[in-house]
Amino acid sequence: MSVVSELASLRRTEARAKPSPAERGGGKAAVLFLAPWFLGLALITVGPMLASLYLSFTDYSLLDEPEWIGLENYADMFADGRLWTSLRVTFTYVFVSVPLQLAAALALALFLDRGLRGLAIYRSAFYLPSLLGASVAVAILWRQIFGNGGLINQVLSWFGVQGVGWVAHPDFALGTLVILNVWTFGSPMLIFLAGLRQIPQHYYEAAAIDGAGKFRQFRSITVPLLTPIIFFNLVLQIIHAFQSFTQAFVVSGGTGGPVDSTLFYTLYLYEQGFTNLNMGYASALAWLLLVIIAAFTAINFSLAKYWVFYDD
Known part of the structure; x- marks a missing residue:
């Protein structure tokens, strides 16, 4: 009986080890479902990148064949x-x-974290500028607001201040674009708000018992525990700012x-x-921009160990 039992147990083990027809076809199904993504990666991302790298070493005018x-x-x-x-x-x-x-986003996140x-x-209203800030319509509106007869000059005229054409003045034109980018604080604000919700309240309660005021709690509890979120937003917004185009x-x-x-x-x-149809030079400029963004990202990651604090 013991031999028969051992043979039966061995057969059951082999049956379990042998994959079923559905399991044998699982790999093929996964490849089939992932094929569109890999196709898009090759045709839309990797292929154009390699083509751009090649064109950066050529003289290419879009009308003639590229010359090495x-x-x-x-x-x-x-x-x-x-x-x-530039x-x-x-x-x-x-x-x-x-x-x-980031300062504006953190300030609004602290305001909204008070349980209004x-x-x-409020979150939807403050997030809306992030969706619209890079659009052509908002850029046109911004040009009108800061124009000679725009809203800004109309408000200044109420106080007897003579306005200027802000977008047409070399000393102020860039400042208007800076204001436009600051106005699109919605996305980092929501990320800051999510980070604030993860800070345990007993830290603030213990600090209040020890006599720490609101500013001391913000400086000693909120900011240190929020540094991973600050770092995340910093890296993303630097990359986004380097890629800004529509507004300008x-x-x-x-x-x-x-x-x-x-x-x-x-x-x-x-x-x-x-x-100028100087696509070869433009491709080289694109790769220089990639190097610049990669360098700033690497610098941020290398410096993060000095000011970003994690639970460990």
Whole structure:
């Protein structure tokens, strides 16, 4: 009987180890369902990236066959004055608008975290600018608001202040775009609000018992525990700011004016590729932008260990 039992047990083990027909076909089904994603990755992402990398080493006008010129496009960047102007304008835009945007987003998140009535309505209303801020319609509206006869000058006239054409003045045009980017604080605000909801309330209760005020609680509890969220928003908004294009294109009429004061890097890249038909040089500019964004992201990650605090 023991031998028969052992044989039966061995057969049951082999039956369990042998995959069923459905299990044998599971791999093929997974490949079939993932095929559209891999096809899109190859045709929409990887393929164009490789093509752009090749074109960055060529002289290509969109009308003729690309001609291999090696590193000449990259060498021409050092003598391109407008390129350096676009970098200066873009860096100024990123370094000014991103901190202001995150500060505004955190302030609104702290305000909404107080448990207001109709919180869902407030969150939707404050998030709406993030959905519309990069649209052409809002950029046109922004140009009208800051124009000679726009809303800003009308309000200033009530106080006897003579306004200027803000978007047409080289000293103020970039500032209007900074304000527009700060206005689109909805997305980081919601992320900050989610992070605030994860901070245990007993920390604040213990601090209050020890006599810590609201500002001390914010500085010693809220900010340290929120640093991972701050870091996440910082990286995302820096990448987004470097890629800004629509606002500058619409407000300046596609020229980056006045006097190149709104000549974003992406706008200059577009001008080289689709206005001057210098697609080879534009491809090289695109890869330089990739290197710049990657460098800033790497710097943020390398510095994160000094100011970002996790539970461990």
